Amino acid sequence: MREVPFVDNEENEVIDLTEILSAVRQHLLELIFVTLAAALVGFTASKFLMTPKYDSSALMIVNTRQDVNANVTSDQINSATKLVSTYSIIIKSDTVLQQVIDNLGLNLTYAKLNKRVTVAAVDDTQVMKITVQSDSPEWARQVCEQIITVAPDVIKEAVEAGSVKVISNPSLATEPVSPNIMKNTMLAAAVGFVLVIGIIVLQVLLDNKINTEEDVTKYLDMTVLGVIPQYDQGGKKE
Numbered sequence: 001m002r003e004v005p006f007v008d009n010e011e012n013e014v015i016d017l018t019e020i021l022s023a024v025r026q027h028l029l030e031l032i033f034v035t036l037a038a039a040l041v042g043f044t045a046s047k048f049l050m051t052p053k054y055d056s057s058a059l060m061i062v063n064t065r066q067d068v069n070a071n072v073t074s075d076q077i078n079s080a081t082k083l084v085s086t087y088s089i090i091i092k093s094d095t096v097l098q099q100v101i102d103n104l105g106l107n108l109t110y111a112k113l114n115k116r117v118t119v120a121a122v123d124d125t126q127v128m129k130i131t132v133q134s135d136s137p138e139w140a141r142q143v144c145e146q147i148i149t150v151a152p153d154v155i156k157e158a159v160e161a162g163s164v165k166v167i168s169n170p171s172l173a174t175e176p177v178s179p180n181i182m183k184n185t186m187l188a189a190a191v192g193f194v195l196v197i198g199i200i201v202l203q204v205l206l207d208n209k210i211n212t213e214e215d216v217t218k219y220l221d222m223t224v225l226g227v228i229p230q231y232d233q234g235g236k237k238e
Helices: 017-026 028-049 074-091 094-104 110-116 137-158 181-206 213-220
Strands: 054-063 117-121 127-134 163-168
Touching: 017 028, 017 181, 028 181, 054 074, 054 137, 074 094, 074 117, 074 127, 074 137, 094 110, 094 137, 110 117, 110 127, 110 137, 127 137, 137 163
Parallel strands: none
Antiparallel strands: 054 127, 054 163, 117 127
């Protein structure tokens, strides 16, 4: 059928949700297929294409003095909490990490090891968490162990009145921290679903063809006086 321009009235400016829902029902199979296909792609990529990453972590408590057996005051605890960020920088410095590389004979640069190590305060306390990430859980554990072995002496030398003490040793990870297969699968399915819905809505909004008698009244603001039936070549009414 020929295309007819819209009549500019308020009714036509409102999106017809019924029409959109009808279009969604007509393309329901495509919607389901694309959603499932996208979910399968997300699952396959996460399961077989992405390299699993493992974390190994240790906890160290920060002190403002080297004598860890002395009585602790509230002011010292507050000062120690503020020192966590300073100690974090020292632990991630080349003074510590390069020594770790040399001790373990690692075949990587300081910059690359630095990217695999994170140091952060635990809930704004004087406890800090050192985490090493790798595709090998054993490698991550060994590096983390070496960091907490080297760091205390370096910190004592750099901050004469401060010290750190290990309160939790790194363990061997049994489960990867990434990729999150379930999360990636659901995210891929959602992307596929939204993509198809978006295409359907766009088709409805851009469709300015007159297909039924109702469209004549709706888009042209005219009254239908009669309908001429269309016949195929065999004389049968379509």
